[in-house]
Amino acid sequence: MSEVEKPKKKTRSFDLTKGAVHKHLIRMALPMIIGLSASMSFTFVDSYFIAKLGTNEVAAMGFVSRMVMIYFSVAIGLSAGVTSVLAHLAGSGDQDEVKKLATNTLIMTAILSLAISIFGYLTIDPIFTAMGANEHVLPHVREYMMIWYLSPLFVILPMTGGGVMRALGDTKLQGNLMLVSAFANAALDPLLIFGLYGFPELGFAGAAWASLITRFISFAVILYALHYQYNVICFSKETINTFAASLKKILHVGIPATGTNIIIPIVAAIVISIVARYGTEAVAATHVATTIEMISLVLFFSTSAVVGPFIGQNLGARKFDRIDECIKSVSIFCMAWGLFVAIAIALTAPTLAGLFRKEPEIIALAQSYLYVVPISYGLYGIVMSVNAMFNSLGKPMPGVAISSIRVFFLQLPLFYIASEFYGLEIAFITISISNAIAGVIGYLWIKDTVNKLKHA
Template sequence: MSQSELSLGRQLWRQTWPMALGVLSLLGFQLVDSAFIARLGTAPLAAQSFTFPLSFLIIGVQVGLGIAIAALISRALGAGEGQRARRLGSLVLITGSIAIAMLAGVLWGVQARVFRLLGADTATLALIHDYWGPQLLAAWLGAVLYFSYSLFRAHGDTRLPGKLMVLTSLVNLVLDPLLIFGVGPWPGLGLPGAAWATAIAFASGLLLIARRLRHSGWLARYGLTMEARQSAGTFAGIAGPAMISQLMPPLAAMLATAIVAGLGETVVAAWGLAVRLETVSLMVVLALTMSLPPWLGRCYGGNDWAQIRRLMALATRVVVIWQLGLGLALALSAPWVAAALSGNPEVRDELAVLIRGLLPSYALLGVCMLVVSAANALGWPLRAMLMSCARLFACYLPCLWLGAQEGGVIGVAIGAAVGNCLAGGLALGLYRRSINGMKGGVVDSTENC
C-alpha cells in the first residue's frame, strides 16, 4: 500500500470510527430491547417484530432526507457557499421535523389495518396497540436527532454524533429493565416500557445537541423563504429518489414479514431478532454510509473524481474484509449468539439457522449499501433508487419467497443470502459502469443506467 493510500486510510478511519462506535451503541440498544422483550415471552417479541416494517418506514424517510441534507450542505461547503449552507441547515431541520410528525400521525391511524394485513391476530394487535403510541413518539424524537446529526456530518464533525449515540444508548440500556420489568414496588410497563425508554433516551440526546447547534453558527434565521424557492428543485431531486430508495426496504420488510409469518409465530420471533442482529453486524457499513457521503460530496463540489475513485476503492475493500470475517465468526458461534438473545428453545434454534445462513452474505450486501449511499452523494440519485429497487424486488424477495416455499426456515436463510450476494454483484457492476463513464471529470446528468 502506497503512502498516499495509507494517509487516505487514516483520514477515512478518523471520520468513520466515531460513527461506527455510535452506530454500534445505537443498534446495540435496539438488539438489547429485543433481548429484554424476549424475556417477556414469544407473543410480545412477535408483536414487536410486526412493528419493524413500519418503524423502518419512518427511518427510511428520515434517512432519505438526511442524505439530501448531507449532500446539499457538503456540496455548498465544497463550493465555498457557507451562507447558503447555513440556510439549508435551518430549512431541513424545520421541514424534516414536520414531515416525520405527519407520517407518524398517519401510521397511528392505519395501524390496525396494516398489522392485520401483515398477519397479526387479535391478541397480537392488542399488544401492538399499547406499544405503538410511545414507539411513534420515540421514532419522531429519533428522526429530529438524526437530522441534527446530519448537519454535523455535513460539516465534517462525526465525533459529537458518535458520542451522543453512545450516550443515548446507555440511557436506554439503564431504563429498559426498569421500565419493562419494574423495580421495587413500581410495576413494569411490559412491552411499552421499551418504547418509553427509547423516547426518553432520544429526548435527552436532543436537548444536548440543540444547545450545541445554537452556538455552532451553522444555522440561519433569514433568507429561508428565498432559499426554499431556489433549492426546492435540487433538494427534491436528491431527497425524492433517496426517500424512495429508503422506503423500499420497509416495503420489502413488510413483504418479508408476511412471507415468514406463514411459517409460524416462532419463526416470526426469530426473524425479528435476526433483523436486529443484521443491523448491528452492519455497523461499519452503516458508519461508512454516514461518514463517506459528505466527504464524497465535497469532492464532487470540487470536481475531484480521482479522489472519489480512491475513496470508494478503499471503502469497498474495508466492507468486504470486515463483513466477511465478522459473518463467518458469528456463523461459527451461532448457537451461543442465539442463546444469548432468546431463552425460548424453539426461537433459539430457528435463530441459529438464520445466523448461519445470513451473516456471511452481508459482505456483498454491505457493498450494495455503500454504492447506493455514494451514488446519492455523487449526483446519481436515480441510479441509487433503481439499485435499491433491483436489490430488494429482483434479488432479495424472490429468493426469500422461493426459499420459504421450498425449505422452511433453512430455505429462508439460504434464499435471503443468495439475494444479498446477487445484489452486491449487481451494485458493484453498476458503480464501475458509472464511474468509468466519467470523462474528464464531467458529470453525466442523464441518469441513464
C-alpha cells in the same frame, strides 16, 4: 460597529479535499462506529428485556421493528439529501447557502414528523393486521406504537441534523450522542419494563417509553449544537423565503434516497408477513436473527455514512482521483470485514440465538438464518456504500435501481417461492444470493459512473 457590519460567524467544518483519504475516512468512521453500535443496540437491548416477557412480546417486537425501520428509512433518505447538497456547498465554501439549507431542513423535518404521527395513529390496526399480527400479538403492538408515534420529530431531526454535521466533515458529536443515548436506553429499559427501584412497571410499553425519553434528549442536544456550535441555524426572512428552493435541492436526492432506503423495510415487512404463516415462533426466531444481524452490520452502516460527505466535498472540488481511492478502499474493507463477521457468527450462532429465548424451535430457526445470510455481508456492505456514493454524486437513481433489484426483483420473489415449496431454512439462502448479486452490480456501476464523470 453596526449590526449589519458585524462579522458573520463561520460554520464549523472540516476540509475533506486535502490530506490522506484513509485518514479522513477513519477519523469520521470511528465516532460513527461507536455511535451506531450503541444506536443499533436499542433494538438489541429492547429485544433482550422484552424476551423475558414472553414469545408473543418478542413476535410483537418483530412486527414493530419493521414498521419503525420504514420511518427511520425516511429520515435516512432525507439525511442523505441534506448531506449531499451541503457537502457540495461546503466543498465550494458557500457558507450562507449552508445556513439557509440547514435551517430549512429543520422546518421540513418538523412538518414531515407531524404528518407521520397523524398517519401512524390512524393506521396502527389495519397495517399490523395486514402484516400478520394475530389477536395475541396485536394488543402488544398497539401498546408500543401508541407511544412511539409521539416521537417522530425526536427520531428524524437528530438524523437530518446529523446529516448536516457529516456534510461539514464532523461525526464526533453525533457518534458520542448516540453512545450516550444507548446507555440511557439500556438503563431505562429494565426500570420501566419491570418496575425496578420504584419506577412504574409498564411491561412492553416500558421499552417504548425508554426509547422516547432518550430520543428526546438526542433531539435537544442536536438542536442546541446546530445553533450554538455549528452556527447553521438562522430563521431570518431571507432564509424562510428560500424554503421552496432548499426543499427542491434536498428532495432531488432525498426522494430517491428515501425510496432506496424505504423499500428495504417495506420488503422486510412483507417477508415477516410470509414468515408469520409459519407461526408466532417463526416470527420470534426471525426477529432474533435480524436483531443480531443489525449489530453485525454496524461497520457497514458507519462506512456508508462517511463516504457520502467525503465524495460530496471532493466532487465539489473536482478531485476524482480521491474519489477513486475512496471507492477502492471501501470495497476492500467491506469484503475483508464481511468475511470476518461471517466466520465469527457461524462459530457463535448457537450461543447468539439462545440469548433471547430458550425454545428449541426458535433457536434452530434463528441459527439457520445466521449460518447462511452473513456469507453475503461483505457484498451487502458494498451495496450500502455504493448507494451513499451515488447520492453524494447527485445521481440517486442508480441507488434506487440497485436496491430494487436486490429486494424487489430478487429477494422477495425468491424468498416467497422458496418458503412456499422448501421451507424457511432454504428461503433464508435466497437473501444471501440477492445481497451478493446486488453487491457486484453496485460496484461495477459506481466505477463506470465515476469514470464517465472524470472524462466528461
